[in-house]
Amino acid sequence: MTIKLPIYLDYQSTSPVDPRVADAVYKSMQEDFGNPHSRTHSFGWNAEEKVEIARKQIADLINADPKEIFFTSGATESNNIAIKGVANFYKNSGKNHIITVATEHKCVLNSVRDLEQEGFTTSFLGVNKNGLIDLNQLESLITDKTSLVSVMAINNEIGVIQPLKEIGQLCRKFGVFFHSDCAQAFGKIALDVNDLNLDLMSISGHKIYAPKGIGAIFVRRKPRVRIKPLFSGGGQERGIRCGTVPTSLALGLGLASEIAKNEMTKDHQHIKKLSDKFLKEILKLSHIYLNGDEVNRYCGNLNLSFAGIEGESLIMAIKDLGVSSGSACTSASLEPSYVLHALGVDEDLAHTSIRFGIGRFTTEEEIDYAINLINQKVNRLREMSPLWEMIQEGIDLKSIKWKTH
Amino acid sequence: MAYSKKVEEYYENNSNIGSFAKGEKNIGTGLVGAPACGDVMKLQIKVDLQNNTIIDAKFKTFGCGSAIASSSLITEWIKGKNLDDAYKISNLQIAEELSLPPVKIHCSVLAEEAIKSAIEDFKEKQKTINN
Numbered sequence: 413m414t415i416k417l418p419i420y421l422d423y424q425s426t427s428p429v430d431p432r433v434a435d436a437v438y439k440s441m442q443e444d445f446g447n448p449h450s451r452t453h454s455f456g457w458n459a460e461e462k463v464e465i466a467r468k469q470i471a472d473l474i475n476a477d478p479k480e481i482f483f484t485s486g487a488t489e490s491n492n493i494a495i496k497g498v499a500n501f502y503k504n505s506g507k508n509h510i511i512t513v514a515t516e517h518k519c520v521l522n523s524v525r526d527l528e529q530e531g532f533t534t535s536f537l538g539v540n541k542n543g544l545i546d547l548n549q550l551e552s553l554i555t556d557k558t559s560l561v562s563v564m565a566i567n568n569e570i571g572v573i574q575p576l577k578e579i580g581q582l583c584r585k586f587g588v589f590f591h592s593d594c595a596q597a598f599g600k601i602a603l604d605v606n607d608l609n610l611d612l613m614s615i616s617g618h619k620i621y622a623p624k625g626i627g628a629i630f631v632r633r634k635p636r637v638r639i640k641p642l643f644s645g646g647g648q649e650r651g652i653r654c655g656t657v658p659t660s661l662a663l664g665l666g667l668a669s670e671i672a673k674n675e676m677t678k679d680h681q682h683i684k685k686l687s688d689k690f691l692k693e694i695l696k697l698s699h700i701y702l703n704g705d706e707v708n709r710y711c712g713n714l715n716l717s718f719a720g721i722e723g724e725s726l727i728m729a730i731k732d733l734g735v736s737s738g739s740a741c742t743s744a745s746l747e748p749s750y751v752l753h754a755l756g757v758d759e760d761l762a763h764t765s766i767r768f769g770i771g772r773f774t775t776e777e778e779i780d781y782a783i784n785l786i787n788q789k790v791n792r793l794r795e796m797s798p799l800w801e802m803i804q805e806g807i808d809l810k811s812i813k814w815k816t817h
Numbered sequence: 818m819a820y821s822k823k824v825e826e827y828y829e830n831n832s833n834i835g836s837f838a839k840g841e842k843n844i845g846t847g848l849v850g851a852p853a854c855g856d857v858m859k860l861q862i863k864v865d866l867q868n869n870t871i872i873d874a875k876f877k878t879f880g881c882g883s884a885i886a887s888s889s890l891i892t893e894w895i896k897g898k899n900l901d902d903a904y905k906i907s908n909l910q911i912a913e914e915l916s917l918p919p920v921k922i923h924c925s926v927l928a929e930e931a932i933k934s935a936i937e938d939f940k941e942k943q944k945t946i947n948n
Contacts, residue, residue, distance in 0.1 A: 722855055724881035728820065728828065748855065760852030796834045796885070798859035798877040799852055814851030 419778045420734045423619075423769035424568050424596060424713055430621035430671060430772070433664050437623060440660035448659050449648055459659040466666025473669045474613065475604040476630050482649040483657045483665075486627035487595035488519040489642075490614035491562075493629055493653065494591045495523040497639035498560045498612070499532055507559035509533040513545055513574075514754040516564050520593055524562070533557065542705035543572040543755050551582055560589045565597035569751040569767060570704035571713025573601065580609030589637055595619055595627075599672030600679075600710060605630060611637045617661070621772060622668035626661035629653070679772050680711070686770050686779045687711040693783040697790050699803065703752060703765060714768045715752075717761045720800030721793045726766060729789035733782055736767050760799070760809060820882050821916040827886035833893070835875040837861045842946055845939025847931045856880035856924065858888050860931040862895065862903075864939055869900045876931075883921040887911055887928035895932060904936050 420428070429437075440462065448463045450456025464478070471478040484490045499510055512524050514536045521536075528534045535553045539545055545563065554561070561583050563574050576592060583590035591612035597603060598613070599620035605613060613630040617623060631637050631652060645654025672679070691714055694700055699719035718726060723737040748762035757765075770779070794800040802809060820828070836859070837844045843864050850856040857880065863873040874892040878885045890911060895903040911917075911925035 720879065722880045722884070725828075725885055728882040758853075763852070763855040792831075796831075796877050797879045798848065798857050799879045801836065801859075801877060809852055814853070814857075815849060 415775070415777050415781055417732045418734050419732060419774075419782060421768050421770065421774070421778075421782065422734050422736050423771035423774075424571075424767060425736060425769070426618045426624065427621050427771055428773060429618075429623055429664075430668060432671065433622055433668050436667050437660050437664040440663045444659045444663070446659075448657050449646070462659050462663050463657050466662045466664075466669075469666035469670040469673075470615065470628055471630075473599065473603075473673045474630060475606055477633060480605075480630050480633050482629050482631060482652045483662050484627045484629055484653050485625055486618070487517075487593060487614045487616035488627075489653075490616075490627050490629035491517070491519045491591075491593050492523050493639065493642055494612040494614060494631075495520065495560065495562055496527060496642060497652075498589055498591070498637065499527050500640040501638045502559040503532070507557055509535070509555055509557040510560050510562070511535045511537060511550070511553050511558060512562040513537045513539065513564070515539050515543060515567055515569075515751045516562065517568055517593055517595070520562055520564070539754050541756055542708075543567060543570050543703070543751075544705055544708060545574055545579075547575065547578050547582060550579065551586075554582070554586045554588055558586070558588045560591055562591040562593065564593040564595075565603065566594075566600065566710045566713070567704065567751065568596050568713075569749060570715040570755070571596075571710045572704040573597070573708045573710060575708075576603075576608045576610070583611075584609045596710065596713070599669060599676070600712065602676070605632070615665075617665040617668060620668050620672050622665045623661055626658060626665045628665065675772075682772070683770050683774070684711045686774055686776060687714060689776075690714065690768065690770070690779050690783060694786060697787065701761065703755065703757060712770045714770075715765055716768065717757065717765045718790055719761060719764060720797040720803055721764050721790060723764055723766050725793060726764075726789065729793060730782075730785050732785060736769075737765065820886075823915045824883055824886040824917075827889040827893075827915070828882045830889050833875055833889060834877065836877065837863055837873075837875055842866075842942060843939075845935040845937075845942065847934030847936075847938060849930045849934050850880070850927050852879065856884045856927055858884065858927055858931045860888060860891065860928075860935045862935045862939060864900065871895050871898055871900065871903055880924065880927075881921070883915065883917055884924040884927065886915055887917075887924045888931065890914060891928045891932055900936050900939070903932055906932055 444459045446455025446459040448459035467478045589611040593614045595616040598615045611632045615628040617626040643654045701717040703715040752762040845862045847860045859877045861875045876888040878888040908925035908929040
């Protein structure tokens with residue numbers, strides 16, 4: 413069997429649209445053009461019906477009430493609404509403290525930093541070497557001024573799963589709202605907002621085979637979470653997110669959620685099988701390190717450090733594979749990943765990291781091809797690496813006095 | 818970021834990858850950069866002791882594609898040059914030849930340092946031997 417190159421292994425950054433979803437969205441774009449907020453004709457009523465079906469499909473996946481789901485443009489917007497919305501609503505009652513984690517997505521970190529600029533008190537909780545938070549540390553940060561704790565479910569860079577249930581219990585005990593950025597987790601692992609005591613959840617469409625440009629936020633009704641909206645407008649989505657809901661995109665997210673619910677076990681088995689095979693074969697090369705906890709992780713995200721090989725040069729060598737550098741060296745910044753830094757990964761190893769993302773449409777043939785290619789290229793790059801030469805000679809890289817710039 | 822054709826060419830060119838025995842008296846070794854910065858270059862030159870001309874050069878590089886290409890390029894350039902001329906190679910020439918974008922200029926700076934460092938190491942070695 414011939415395989416099509418390049419092979420997509422970057423499912424954390426985005427996912428291809430499921431053909432079933434794409435067909436439905438395309439059909440809807442032709443049939444459901446009415447404004448779902450129009451009350452005066454059947455065009456509007458029809459569109460509204462489609463939006464409400466989608467809302468229920470999303471709610472069903474996380475055991476929420478459809479009235480608790482609001483459409484947004486994606487998880488970045490949902491995270492902004494949750495964090496700034498809660499912080500600003502409750503500041504008048506004297507609560508001005510927000511807690512989050514150092515390894516969160518930039519949109520969470522920067523939302524909290526924005527609040528810091530506006531005078532809020534903030535805490536950025538560190539993580540253990542395995543990427544997970546320490547619950548005692550979290551508890552020690554909570555004060556009677558804390559309004560919100562924001563902790564992501566699955567980390568986008570390293571795939572570790574934070575202990576949401578325990579965090580939820582802690583937040584409930586202290587009467588603090590609990591928000592989770594579930595962009596990487598929604599539709600991938602079982603999430604029950606009641607079991608986890610979640611008050612707010614951010615949801616992304618394009619990570620679960622729906623189109624880009626649509627997401628949602630779950631906002632709990634009982635006990636009620638109040639939010640100061642970011643947008644002023646016509647009061648759509650109960651005022652939480654004004655602006656016309658894009659009917660067809662919402663329908664796509666709804667259908668993608670339903671598919672994810674029905675096929676979660678199947679998807680998981682498929683991804684786990686490929687991920688286990690990939691990891692087992694790649695670890696046969698020596699000096700390869702899996703970043704993040706080995707057990708509490710989502711199997712579709714493998715962040716590996718290849719000692720002696722700079723990540724970007726490996727990405728260049730395996731250009732048949734669409735992967736992403738754990739380090740941000742491919743972007744304009746030359747800093748290695750802040751997430752790996754927070755884990756305490758040595759800086760030289762942080763520069764050697766690559767994230768491999770496996771998803772619903774990855775095939776075993778693609779994984780075999782990837783394993784083979786990586787094997788060849790790792791050996792070539794190590795042969796040309798002065799650091800690998802030193803590692804082989806038993807020289808401790810830390811013992812050398814490097815001339816840093 | 819897409820790489821320039823020249824970077825790809827030199828990156829793929831394996832001919833000068835390798836090491837000379839460090840202890841040999843006609844070998845100069847430069848090791849520049851730092852693992853924590855994401856770039857380390859080792860450049861070695863083999864010098865004809867009669868006329869101070871570089872007769873061979875080898876490199877090993879830990880770094881991005883541009884860093885590897887920069888070191889590969891300089892090994893080509895310095896072969897056949899005498900030490901003084903090789904010492905004069907500037908990072909701008911390297912950056913221009915490879916069409917490096919601004920964010921990759923440090924790779925060419927490192928390559929220039931590697932040449933200078935290897936030549937200095939060679940000269941240092943000759944002094945010790947002569948004494």
